[in-house]
Amino acid sequence: MRTRGTLPVLVVLWCSAAAATGVSVAAAGAEWGVRSAARVPSAEAEKSVAAVASVWPVCPYNASVPLEQLLNQEQLLFATFAADSDFDSEVKYSYCSTSTVFYEGDIFLDGLQPWSPAVQPAPGADLRYVYDGVERWQDGVIPYVINMTRNVETTEYLMELLENETATAYRPRCVHFRPYQPGDTDHVFITDQYPCSFSAVGRRGGRQILNMGDNLSGKLGQILHLLMHVLGFWHENNRPGRSATMSVAYENISDGYACYFQEYTESQSDTQYLPYDIWSITHATTNMLAKTRGAQTLVPRNPYINDTVKGRL
Numbered sequence: 308m309r310t311r312g313t314l315p316v317l318v319v320l321w322c323s324a325a326a327a328t329g330v331s332v333a334a335a336g337a338e339w340g341v342r343s344a345a346r347v348p349s350a351e352a353e354k355s356v357a358a359v360a361s362v363w364p365v366c367p368y369n370a371s372v373p374l375e376q377l378l379n380q381e382q383l384l385f386a387t388f389a390a391d392s393d394f395d396s397e398v399k400y401s402y403c404s405t406s407t408v409f410y411e412g413d414i415f416l417d418g419l420q421p422w423s424p425a426v427q428p429a430p431g432a433d434l435r436y437v438y439d440g441v442e443r444w445q446d447g448v449i450p451y452v453i454n455m456t457r458n459v460e461t462t463e464y465l466m467e468l469l470e471n472e473t474a475t476a477y478r479p480r481c482v483h484f485r486p487y488q489p490g491d492t493d494h495v496f497i498t499d500q501y502p503c504s505f506s507a508v509g510r511r512g513g514r515q516i517l518n519m520g521d522n523l524s525g526k527l528g529q530i531l532h533l534l535m536h537v538l539g540f541w542h543e544n545n546r547p548g549r550s551a552t553m554s555v556a557y558e559n560i561s562d563g564y565a566c567y568f569q570e571y572t573e574s575q576s577d578t579q580y581l582p583y584d585i586w587s588i589t590h591a592t593t594n595m596l597a598k599t600r601g602a603q604t605l606v607p608r609n610p611y612i613n614d615t616v617k618g619r620l
Contacts, residue, residue, distance in 0.1 A: 367566060368410055368416075368566060368567075370410070370416040370417075370418055370419060370420055370421070371418050374415055374417070374516065377408045377409065377415065378501060380408045381407075381408045381409075381501065381502060381503065382502075384408065385502050407503060407596075409503070409505045410567070411542055411545070411567045411591070412567070412591070412595065412596065413503070413504050413505045413506065413532075413533065413536070414505065414506065414507070414508060414536060414541075414542075415505050415506065415507045415516070416507075416508075417507050417511045417515070419441070419507075419508060419509075419511075421541065421545075421571075441508055441509035441539045442509050442510040442511065442512070442539075443509060443510060443538075443539055444482070444493075444509075444510045444538070445493075445510075447480065447481055447482040447483055448482075448483050448485060449482065449483065449484045449485070449494075449495060449510075449537060449538075450485060450486070450487045450488065450491040450493070450494035450495070451466075451484055451485070451486065451487060451494060451495045451496075451497055452486070452487045452494060452495070452496050452497065453497045454496065454497065454498050454500075455497060455498060455499040455519065456499060457499060458499065458519055458530060461527060461530060462497060462519070462530055462534075465527060465530055465531050465534060466484035466534065467484075468531075469482055469484070469531075469534060469538075470482060470483060470484065482538060492512075492513060493510055493511075493512055493513060493515075494514060494515075495514075495515055495516075495517050495537055496514050496515065496516050496517070497516075497517045497518075497519070498516060498517070498518055498519070499518065499519045499520065500518070501518045501520055502520050502521055503518070503520040503521070504518055504519055504520040504529070504533060505517075505518050505520075505533075506518070506533045506534075506536040506537055507536065507537070508536050508537075508539055508540070508541060509537075509538070509539035510539075517533055517534075517536075517537055519533065528588055531588050532588050532589055535588060535589050536589075540589050541589070542589050542590070542591055543583070543584055543585075543587035543589045543590040543591075544590050544591045544595070544605060545567075545568075545569060545570060545571055546570075546571060546578055546583065547570065547571060547572060547578060547583075548578070548582065548583035549570045549583055550570055551583070551608075552583050552585060552607065552608060552609075553585070553605050553606060553607055553608065554605075554606045554608055555568045555604065555605060555606075556602070556603055556604050556605075556606055557604075559597050559598055559599075559602040559603060559604045560596055560597065560598070560604050561596050561597065561598050562598075564596040567595075567596060568604070568605075585607060585612065585616065591605060592605075593605045593606065593607075593613075593616060
């Protein structure tokens with residue numbers, strides 16, 4: 308894992324300005340992104356891709372689809388895939404990595420238009436806590452309920468990590484995760500009951516679900532990635548500046564998923580004047596939605612960096 312010092316800076320900027328793109332890892336664990344191309348046979352990955360292509364056309368993506376419908380669709384795809392495989396934990400990992408009904412793989416949009424500053428905030432939203440359509444948590448406080456069979460201690464550790472790493476003399480508590488209390492209307496319900504991982508971006512109002520699916524495998528960086536979505540951060544790999552750092556191998560992208568590789572413009576996003584960060588915790592893997600596990604869909608233009616990150620991001 309790369310350890311960088313930009314996590315406190317960027318999230319503190321978020322506290323005072325906006326929810327924007329991703330952040331780099333700061334002491335989050337040694338093997339956050341290790342993904343071996345040999346773990347799942349390509350034939351198994353291709354089965355999951357075929358299941359999605361036949362049942363769920365994803366481009367263009369409909370941001371207004373309710374969560375229940377997405378979960379029902381995911382269960383259907385999951386069952387279709389399971390019928391054609393031995394469906395052990397490695398195959399589940401392959402399914403969630405190569406097939407998804409969620410935007411860009413793990414985002415439940417809940418009506419939010421990605422990276423769009425023109426989005427109107429939810430009715431009754433406090434405009435002091437809204438930016439680019441993403442609603443921030445009031446005073447940085449995120450109430451939560453954990454209802455999981457695994458990863459509980461890891462999740463609580465990473466919540467504390469985010470609090471500590473974003474603390475400054477100016478603002479000792481930039482963000483604060485605390486257990487749900489009676490009277491909390493908006494809160495995050497953290498569960499692991501669904502096959503694949505997903506979260507909404509920012510505060511959506513009422514109870515919102517963060518699901519830690521079978522594809523997490525207890526990796527610290529992947530759990531931290533989902534928590535960053537809760538805070539209001541999008542994926543780094545779609546922000547402006549990507550084309551100078553990464554190329555997209557469209558020939559390796561699973562059929563129907565090319566829209567997830569759109570690079571947004573400066574007018575559509577807030578980058579907080581920070582450069583593109585290939586080491587961001589919210590950056591996708593280089594084999595994101597690939598036809599086969601070993602293929603790259605996102606390729607760093609620097610050969611040295613490519614050799615370093617291939618299979619890790």
